[in-house]
Every structure is written in C-alpha cells, then in structure tokens.
Amino acid sequence: MPGDHKILVAIDGPAGAGKSTIATRLAQRLGVPYLDTGAMYRAVALLALRDGLSTALDEAASARVVELMENHPIEVSSGVTGNRIEIDGDDVSFEIRTPECALMASTVSAIPEVRQALVPMQRRLGLENGGVMEGRDIGTVVFPDADLKIFLTASAEERAQRRHRDLVGSDVATSLDDVREQQNRRDRQDTSRSESPLQVAPGSVVVDTTDLSLDEVVERLMAEVANLFPQGA
Numbered sequence: 271m272p273g274d275h276k277i278l279v280a281i282d283g284p285a286g287a288g289k290s291t292i293a294t295r296l297a298q299r300l301g302v303p304y305l306d307t308g309a310m311y312r313a314v315a316l317l318a319l320r321d322g323l324s325t326a327l328d329e330a331a332s333a334r335v336v337e338l339m340e341n342h343p344i345e346v347s348s349g350v351t352g353n354r355i356e357i358d359g360d361d362v363s364f365e366i367r368t369p370e371c372a373l374m375a376s377t378v379s380a381i382p383e384v385r386q387a388l389v390p391m392q393r394r395l396g397l398e399n400g401g402v403m404e405g406r407d408i409g410t411v412v413f414p415d416a417d418l419k420i421f422l423t424a425s426a427e428e429r430a431q432r433r434h435r436d437l438v439g440s441d442v443a444t445s446l447d448d449v450r451e452q453q454n455r456r457d458r459q460d461t462s463r464s465e466s467p468l469q470v471a472p473g474s475v476v477v478d479t480t481d482l483s484l485d486e487v488v489e490r491l492m493a494e495v496a497n498l499f500p501q502g503a
C-alpha cells in the first residue's frame with residue numbers, strides 16, 4: 271500500500287452471495303479491519319423484535335423503531351476476523367444471527383432515519399482504519415470513493431443452498447424452502463426500497479461466485495487489489 275494509505279474495500283451484494291466469508295478472508299489477507307454493516311441493521315432489528323414489533327411496520331411502528339434505536343446505543347468494534355456488536359453494553363453478536371433477525375433487519379433498514387443514524391457510524395469506522403466493509407450500499411452511498419468496489423453475486427438457488435447449509439451447521443432448524451422464501455423476500459425488499467436500494471455501484475467489479483470456490487474468489491479480489499497498487503508501493 272502506498273505510504274500510510276489505509277485501503278478501503280467496499281463489498282456489496284445480495285444475501286447469501288458469500289460476502290461475509292469473503293470479506294473476512296480478504297481483510298485477513300490485507301491485515302485491515304473487517305466491517306460488517308449488516309450486523310448494525312440486525313442490532314436495530316433485535317431491538318424491534320424484543321419490543322414485540324412484527325415485520326409489517328406501519329408509520330407508528332417505524333417511529334417506535336427509531337425511538338428504540340435512539341434510547342439503546344449500538345456499539346460496534348471491528349476486528350480482522352469478526353465484529354462484536356453491543357446493545358446497551360451487552361454483546362449481541364450471536365443473537366442477531368437468526369433468520370427472524372435477518373428478515374427484520376431487511377425491514378428496518380428501509381426506514382430512512384435508521385440509515386441516517388448508521389451510515390455516519392460506518393463512515394467513521396472506515397475512515398479511522400480503512401478496512402473491508404460489507405453491506406448493501408457501501409459502494410453506492412457509504413464510501414462511493416472506496417479504493418475498490420466489489421459487487422458479489424451468485425444465482426438465487428446457489429445462494430439459498432449456501433445459506434441453508436450454514437444454518438444447518440449452526441443448529442437453526444429451517445427448511446430449504448423456507449430459506450428460499452425468506453431470501454426472495456429480502457432480495458425484493460433490499461433492491462426495491464426507496465432509500466439506498468441494493469444496486470451495482472458505478473465502477474464496481476462484479477464477481478459472480480456461483481461456480482467459484484471461496485479461494486478462487488479471494489484470489490480474484492487479491493488480484494484486483496494488486497492492480498490498484500501495481501508497484502506494491
């Protein structure tokens with residue numbers, strides 16, 4: 271990396287494209303923090319679920335989500351291997367990983383005030399130390415001037431199969447059909463919301479991971495990084 275430049279890589283894409291695993295591995299290889307912005311939306315979702323809200327958010331329920339977020343500080347600390355997420359000082363890093371929380375995260379992330387609160391936190395984290403930042407709007411909104419913008423995707427069926435395999439491995443009982451249905455709903459919500467929808471950012475490198483192994487994707491991204499700084503300066 272030239273001088274003391276802190277590299278910032280933006281990775282966006284739909285659920286199940288392999289973003290988290292690949293972003294974590296890339297961050298390790300580059301020796302920079304890994305920043306999982308989805309976890310922040312999941313923390314807001316957890317607040318909403320604990321409050322008994324459903325994903326059918328009307329205006330009053332959306333206002334309640336914003337109030338909950340304002341009253342319960344969310345803290346994120348980023349590391350090379352993972353992020354620790356706290357609400358009111360309690361570690362919720364595992365609790366936010368359920369399918370219910372994923373769906374609720376997709377729902378609350380469409381509330382403009384939620385994004386307006388979280389995006390500045392994400393910018394601050396990225397500016398402090400650089401990193402590999404993963405989400406849905408990193409290349410379009412959070413860091414449109416990132417050194418490298420990647421859009422990771424894969425076929426819907428491959429993404430559902432991967433997510434199902436991950437969930438089975440983590441003891442969450444769910445069927446492939448349920449995973450497919452939830453993924454379709456999240457894809458629809460994340461790409462069609464009016465506030466910062468999931469889109470390919472201008473200047474992104476689009477990588478379809480359907481037929482690629484993890485190692486192949488990581489090597490492909492490392493090659494893109496090497497292209498940015500050809501002298502290794």
Ligand code: DC
Nearest residue numbers: 307308309311375376379405406407
């Ligand atoms: O990446 P994930 O599955 O943890 O994200 C959960 C939800 O959060 C996702 O469906 C949409 C939302 N999200 C977002 O709107 N913007 C981001 N930068 C990251 C996640």
